[in-house]
Amino acid sequence: GNQQRAEANILLLGAENVGKSALTVRFLTRRFIGEYGDIDSIYSHSDKIDGRDIGFNIWDASYSQGGDEVGHIGERQLQWADGVIMVYSICDRASFNVVRQQVQRIRQAKNKLSGAVPIIIVGNKRDLQHRRTVSSEEGRLLALSADCGFFEISAAETYHGVLLVFHEMFELIREARALK
Ligand code: GDP
Numbered sequence: 610g611n612q613q614r615a616e617a618n619i620l621l622l623g624a625e626n627v628g629k630s631a632l633t634v635r636f637l638t639r640r641f642i643g644e645y646g647d648i649d650s651i652y653s654h655s656d657k658i659d660g661r662d663i664g665f666n667i668w669d670a671s672y673s674q675g676g677d678e679v680g681h682i683g684e685r686q687l688q689w690a691d692g693v694i695m696v697y698s699i700c701d702r703a704s705f706n707v708v709r710q711q712v713q714r715i716r717q718a719k720n721k722l723s724g725a726v727p728i729i730i731v732g733n734k735r736d737l738q739h740r741r742t743v744s745s746e747e748g749r750l751l752a753l754s755a756d757c758g759f760f761e762i763s764a765a766e767t768y769h770g771v772l773l774v775f776h777e778m779f780e781l782i783r784e785a786r787a788l789k
């Protein structure tokens with residue numbers, strides 16, 4: 610076995626108000642607080658997967674960092690990231706379009722590395738079914754077409770779904786590293 614501690618740099622992207630910070634805080638503390646600031650920051654968190662210590666570094670990127678351009682992704686962010694989680698809200702169609710744009714940008718990037726970076730698309734706020742405007746099928750199809758993972762979750766309701774997303778992200782990063 611590998612005695613080294615594995616590290617994974619995970620970048621969270623998506624429109625404002627979709628629950629990126631809620632997801633991050635849920636993973637870090639298992640709790641849902643309700644209100645979050647909009648601070649662009651990187652959090653470190655240790656977790657055990659199959660008995661192995663994993664160091665997660667999570668960049669909860671502030672949407673305003675992108676400037677005027679819709680869906681802008683910084684070069685520095687992409688160079689840093691081993692994997693990307695793209696979040697939209699199932700009751701915010703505009704946020705789904707942001708994810709669609711961001712996925713295309715990353716997949717079409719000239720940089721070969723970023724073109725192959727593992728991506729998971731997350732439809733959040735699944736508890737708000739009555740306000741849903743993006744179907745599960747649309748989310749799943751987008752993910753399929755761009756070779757991304759896909760989950761629908763509620764950061765407000767459960768810890769479990771959030772945990773699954775981060776663990777699957779780590780698994781995809783591990784696979785991508787094995788191919789290098
Ligand atoms: P961010 O701008 O993407 O970081 O979004 P936040 O994490 O700040 O969340 C925006 C708002 O949506 C806050 O009021 C959260 O409490 C709320 N929120 C986040 N996740 C969920 C969810 O799964 N369900 C519901 N109902 N509200 C959520």
Ligand code: MG
Pocket residue numbers: 629630631645646647648669
């Ligand atoms: Mg936030």
